[in-house]
Amino acid sequence: MASPDVIVVGGGVMGTSAALAVARRGHRVTLLEQFAIGHDRGSSHGASRILRYAYFEGPNYARMVQQVAPMWRAIESDTDSELMHRCGGVDIGPRSGPLVTGALQACQELQLEHELLSGTDIESRWPFANLGELAGVYQPDACILAADQCVATLAELAGRSGVDIWQNAKVTSIAFSDHGVSVSLDDDTIHADRIIVTAGPWTHQLLTELNLPLSVIRKAVLYFDVHRPGAFDIRRFPIYIVDKHDAYYYGFGTFGHPGVKVGDHLGRDVVDPDHVERSMRRDDESHVRRFVRAHLPDADGEVLRFETCLYTMTPDEDFIIDHHPASERAVIAGGFSGHGFKFGPLIGEMLADLAIDGSTDHDLSRFRLDRFA
Numbered sequence: 342m343a344s345p346d347v348i349v350v351g352g353g354v355m356g357t358s359a360a361l362a363v364a365r366r367g368h369r370v371t372l373l374e375q376f377a378i379g380h381d382r383g384s385s386h387g388a389s390r391i392l393r394y395a396y397f398e399g400p401n402y403a404r405m406v407q408q409v410a411p412m413w414r415a416i417e418s419d420t421d422s423e424l425m426h427r428c429g430g431v432d433i434g435p436r437s438g439p440l441v442t443g444a445l446q447a448c449q450e451l452q453l454e455h456e457l458l459s460g461t462d463i464e465s466r467w468p469f470a471n472l473g474e475l476a477g478v479y480q481p482d483a484c485i486l487a488a489d490q491c492v493a494t495l496a497e498l499a500g501r502s503g504v505d506i507w508q509n510a511k512v513t514s515i516a517f518s519d520h521g522v523s524v525s526l527d528d529d530t531i532h533a534d535r536i537i538v539t540a541g542p543w544t545h546q547l548l549t550e551l552n553l554p555l556s557v558i559r560k561a562v563l564y565f566d567v568h569r570p571g572a573f574d575i576r577r578f579p580i581y582i583v584d585k586h587d588a589y590y591y592g593f594g595t596f597g598h599p600g601v602k603v604g605d606h607l608g609r610d611v612v613d614p615d616h617v618e619r620s621m622r623r624d625d626e627s628h629v630r631r632f633v634r635a636h637l638p639d640a641d642g643e644v645l646r647f648e649t650c651l652y653t654m655t656p657d658e659d660f661i662i663d664h665h666p667a668s669e670r671a672v673i674a675g676g677f678s679g680h681g682f683k684f685g686p687l688i689g690e691m692l693a694d695l696a697i698d699g700s701t702d703h704d705l706s707r708f709r710l711d712r713f714a
């Protein structure tokens with residue numbers, strides 16, 4: 342078998358996107374995934390992810406959302422599939438807090454259609470309660486991305502574009518030389534010109550020499566049974582994020598599974614990605630239940646479904662997208678800090694630029710490795 346031009350390590354949303362982008366430029370690509378594509382031990386699995394335009398984290402991210410949305414649309418039309426489900430989104434919190442002011446700023450700067458709502462306005466439209474003095478920014482274009490279907494579709498397109506996908510192929514080490522890269526698996530070694538590492542929660546294990554400041558966090562997602570199903574139909578009920586000071590809670594109407602999904606950005610439950618407690622612990626439910634009881638009382642039913650998923654956090658919650666400091670032949674993307682999924686196809690193009698051309702026109706200044714030096 343001829344050596345590939347580019348090896349991609351990791352078959353989550355970032356790896357499948359990068360492999361597709363490189364193969365579409367006419368290069369031979371081998372994608373190595375330690376489990377099966379679509380497995381549930383990393384970060385990209387599950388029925389849904391949020392794609393929001395009113396990006397409170399900063400205008401560069403908001404512009405990236407505007408770039409990536411048409412890319413998802415193109416993938417839909419290439420595969421005759423429906424991956425983006427527009428249902429609108431409302432960001433709720435103190436009027437002067439970071440969520441509401443950031444979302445409002447993104448809407449104003451990018452001239453997005455939006456409404457600034459009081460807590461009472463929100464309660465009169467949707468089944469929220471007890472919002473008191475909180476305010477909200479409603480932006481009608483926010484979408485649910487059908488996450489599992491997105492990854493399966495990217496892998497299918499990658500395969501169609503000639504990517505050789507190896508599943509159950511765990512990379513044990515990577516070595517660079519002036520002539521190329523060598524990648525060791527348990528029982529094989531593969532050589533290539535270049536490599537892209539998108540190993541999600543395993544990134545710092547695979548690249549120990551870089552001592553990356555990444556922490557892997559176990560996140561719990563719960564689906565609650567609802568008392569008034571019609572009120573949580575995604576044609577009526579928006580994606581929401583609520584800034585409760587101690588945590589951000591988020592969720593969707595009914596999509597993918599019975600009940601409504603609720604998660605939180607609370608806590609720093611640092612784990613080893615190879616040893617994660619997958620069953621529901623008492624504290625996984627208690628604080629989310631407290632939020633639901635207070636603010637979404639019609640969703641205060643039994644827990645119908647429980648999932649765990651991993652965040653890979655950087656200290657500043659900005660991503661890492663850069664060359665390996667020891668070799669221009671290696672490109673790294675990781676530390677997506679719980680908000681990377683929506684950007685998959687755009688980051689795939691950025692990684693292809695870095696791996697093939699050595700540079701990119703995209704502004705990666707916020708994502709450079711040397712910010713940790």
Ligand SMILES: Cc1cc2nc3c(=O)[nH]c(=O)nc-3n(C[C@H](O)[C@H](O)[C@H](O)COP(=O)(O)OP(=O)(O)OC[C@H]3O[C@@H](n4cnc5c(N)ncnc54)[C@H](O)[C@@H]3O)c2cc1C
Pocket residue numbers: 350351352353354355356373374375376382383384385386389390391392510511512513539540541542543544547560561562604650651652674675677678679680681682683684
């Ligand atoms: C609960 C939860 C909710 C989220 N909500 C949102 C949201 O609403 N919107 C949003 O945009 N983002 C969201 N995110 C974040 C988003 O899902 C992640 O940023 C994104 O999925 C990261 O993708 P990845 O490809 O980097 O990682 P992964 O999906 O983990 O992929 C990495 C892959 O590399 C493989 N791998 C690792 N090491 C090796 C090795 N040595 N050899 C071979 N293969 C290897 C792994 O098995 C894995 O499949 C959420 C995340 C979680 C956990």
